Amino acid sequence: MSTVLDLKGVTVRRGSTTILDSVDWQVNEGERWVVLGPNGAGKTTLMQIVSARMHPTSGTAHILDETLGKVDVFELRPRIGLSSAALAERIPASETVRDVVLTAAYGVTGRWREEYEEMDSSRAQSLLAAFDVDTLADRTYGTLSEGERKRVQIARALMTDPELLLLDEPAAGLDLGGREELVGALSEIAQDAASPVLVLVTHHVEEIPPGFTHLLLLGHGTIQAAGPLEEVLTAENLSAAFGVELLVAHGGGRWLARAARGAARQARH
Numbered sequence: 001m002s003t004v005l006d007l008k009g010v011t012v013r014r015g016s017t018t019i020l021d022s023v024d025w026q027v028n029e030g031e032r033w034v035v036l037g038p039n040g041a042g043k044t045t046l047m048q049i050v051s052a053r054m055h056p057t058s059g060t061a062h063i064l065d066e067t068l069g070k071v072d073v074f075e076l077r078p079r080i081g082l083s084s085a086a087l088a089e090r091i092p093a094s095e096t097v098r099d100v101v102l103t104a105a106y107g108v109t110g111r112w113r114e115e116y117e118e119m120d121s122s123r124a125q126s127l128l129a130a131f132d133v134d135t136l137a138d139r140t141y142g143t144l145s146e147g148e149r150k151r152v153q154i155a156r157a158l159m160t161d162p163e164l165l166l167l168d169e170p171a172a173g174l175d176l177g178g179r180e181e182l183v184g185a186l187s188e189i190a191q192d193a194a195s196p197v198l199v200l201v202t203h204h205v206e207e208i209p210p211g212f213t214h215l216l217l218l219g220h221g222t223i224q225a226a227g228p229l230e231e232v233l234t235a236e237n238l239s240a241a242f243g244v245e246l247l248v249a250h251g252g253g254r255w256l257a258r259a260a261r262g263a264a265r266q267a268r269h
């Protein structure tokens, strides 16, 4: 099994703040990881490192058999699909949905005078269809609902046929229906053996799609626990990471978490 990500002692400091502290993390071919942790734990910073958009202050990051600091990041980045709030903000509201996906082939947002091949156009169209937004292809991005935008962003992240797909909080801001549709779509990707290695960042265990295999629990810049999902996603580990006593339930491939004290109060009534 080949290693897709291998982080050793990755530390990120800004001034006197240590954002990531000696993170060791290995991700192998075929795995589907969830990165879970509270606000400010360092999840987005970790995604910045593994998407080759930030260098660690110390430690080493091997990504797709390349080493950060020794590789031309402009050659490495197209091999990594990234969907994040920061990238989404750069998509022009006036861009057509089709072009939002198509322009990823050149790593740009906003179509100018690039020439696209028929193969690119048909790939963009089939990705839009895979996320059930192909009927919106001629609409402008600014007119889409938040749920539709999220699905277009993920289609865009897949446009370059990446070897690694990073999804930073894809369900943030979605209503219940939108979240469930997205979880369903991500579950299909996770269960498709042809999909790239996946890393999904979230705050909520309810957003973990069936088919994800591993979990990294991050708290205050350090790894609290990492490994196979069912071994790591325990009430004890989750309570330690979020600093609140939590109960965890698992059924039908999905996860639930709630405060232990609230549950105890309910049980008394």
Ligand SMILES: Nc1ncnc2c1ncn2[C@@H]1O[C@H](COP(=O)(O)OP(=O)(O)OP(=O)(O)O)[C@@H](O)[C@H]1O
Residues within 6 Å of the ligand: 014, 017, 019, 037, 038, 039, 040, 041, 042, 043, 044, 045, 046, 203
């Ligand atoms: N350039 C910076 N200078 C100083 N502190 C920073 C910088 N960038 C991030 N931080 C801090 O590092 C911590 C981790 O930030 P990060 O965005 O990685 O966390 P996160 O787990 O993604 O949080 P959230 O779940 O709220 O999105 C936060 O406390 C943040 O304020």
